[in-house]
Amino acid sequence: EVQLVQSGTEVKKPGTTVKISCKVSGYTFSGNYMHWVQQAPGKGLEWVGLVDPEDGKTTYAEKFQGRVTLTADTSTDTASMELRSLISEDTAVYYCAIMGELNSFDHWGQGTLVTVSS
Amino acid sequence: DIQMTQSPSSLSASVGDRVTITCRTSQNVITFLNWYHQKPGKAPKLLISAASTLQSGVPSRFSGSGSGTDFTLTISSLQPEDFATYYCQQSYTTPYTFGQGTKLEIK
Numbered sequence: 001e002v003q004l005v006q007s008g009t010e011v012k013k014p015g016t017t018v019k020i021s022c023k024v025s026g027y028t029f030s031g032n033y034m035h036w037v038q039q040a041p042g043k044g045l046e047w048v049g050l051v052d053p054e055d056g057k058t059t060y061a062e063k064f065q066g067r068v069t070l071t072a073d074t075s076t077d078t079a080s081m082e083l084r085s086l087i088s089e090d091t092a093v094y095y096c097a098i099m100g101e102l103n104s105f106d107h108w109g110q111g112t113l114v115t116v117s118s
Numbered sequence: 119d120i121q122m123t124q125s126p127s128s129l130s131a132s133v134g135d136r137v138t139i140t141c142r143t144s145q146n147v148i149t150f151l152n153w154y155h156q157k158p159g160k161a162p163k164l165l166i167s168a169a170s171t172l173q174s175g176v177p178s179r180f181s182g183s184g185s186g187t188d189f190t191l192t193i194s195s196l197q198p199e200d201f202a203t204y205y206c207q208q209s210y211t212t213p214y215t216f217g218q219g220t221k222l223e224i225k
Contacts, residue, residue, distance in 0.1 A: 035214070037162075045162065045205055045216040061213040095161055102167035103209035104152040111161055 002026040004096050004109035011115045012086050019082045020112045022096035027107075029077040030054045032098045035105065036070060036081045040092040048094070051079060086116045120145050120208050124217030130225040135196045139220045141189040141206035150210035153182055153191045155202040156219075162205065166191065198224075 007021045022034065036048040049060035053072035060068055069082045079096055093111040100106035121144035131137050141151065149169035154162040164173045166182035169189055179194040193200055201224050206217040 044219045045207070047212075047214040047216070050212070059212050099209070100167070102152075102171060103150055104164055104167035104173075105154070105162070105207070106164055106167075106173070108161035108163070 002098070002107045004098065004107055006094075006096060006109040006112045009113045009115075011117065014086055014088065014116055014118055016086055017082060017084045018086060018090075018114050019080055020094055020096075020114070022079045022081075022109050024077045024079070024098075027098070029072070030074050032100065034070070034072055034079040035097045035099055037095045037097055037105075038092045039095070039111075040089070043092075048081065050099070053079065083114075086114075088116050090114060091116045119213055120147065120211065120215050122206060122208060122215050122217040124204075124206055124220050126220060127218065128221040128223065130223050131196055132225045133196050133198060137193045137196055137222065139191045139204055139206075139222075141184075141191070141217050143187045143189075143208055145210075146186050147208045147210035149185050150208055151182075151184065151189045152207045152209060153180075154205045154207065155200075156205065157202045165204075196222075 003025045005023045010018050012018050030053045033050045035050045038046045051058045051070035051072045058070050067084050072079045095111045096109040097105040098107045123142045151169045153166040156162040170182045181192050183190050204220045
C-alpha cells in the first residue's frame with residue numbers, strides 16, 4: 001500500500017522559514033515526481049511545484065518561485081518543502097502528492113497545516 | 119497559465135439524483151484532465167484520470183467524459199458518501215491548475 005506521511009502542524013512568525021516533510025512507503029520513491037499543493041483556509045487547491053527524486057530537478061509555480069525549495073532524499077524516501085519569508089497569506093494546508101502514469105495525483109499525504117501569525 | 123472554470127460552484131441534490139459537473143479549460147488539454155473529490159479535513163481523492171479512466175476502487179456510478187476544452191463528471195445515482203467538494207485539474211502543462219471547486223450538498 002502506498003503511503004505518504006507528512007510532518008505535523010507548524011506555527012510560524014512572519015518572515016521566518018518552514019520546512020515540511022513527506023515520507024513515502026509502498027512504492028519506488030525515485031519512480032515518480034513528487035508534487036506539492038497548497039490549500040488556504042476555505043479555499044481551493046493550488047499547485048506549488050514538483051521535484052524529480054531521481055535527479056533533484058524542480059519546477060515551481062510562479063507565485064512561489066524564489067521563496068520555495070523542493071527537495072527529495074532517496075536514501076530516506078522523503079520529500080521536503082521549504083518555504084521562506086513567510087507571510088500571513090501562506091497560512092494553509094500543504095499536501096504532497098504523487099503523479100502517476102496517467103498524469104493524475106494518485107496518492108496524497110494527509111496534509112500539514114502551516115499557520116503564519118505574529 | 120491554463121484557466122479552469124467549473125460549474126456550478128455549488129449544487130444541492132438528493133440521494134439517488136443524477137448530477138453533472140462541468141469543467142472548461144482555457145486551452146486545449148486533449149484528455150489531460152482529472153477529477154477529485156474532497157471531504158472536510160481530508161486530502162483530495164482521485165476519482166477519474168485522463169478525462170474518463172475510473173480510478174481503481176472508485177464506484178462505477180462515477181464517470182467522466184470530454185476532450186479538448188470541455189469536460190464532464192457525472193454521478194449517476196448520488197449516495198450519502200458523495201456529498202463533498204469536487205475539483206477538476208489539468209495535467210497537460212505546468213503550472214498544473216485546478217478548478218475552483220463544486221460543493222455538492224444534500225438537499
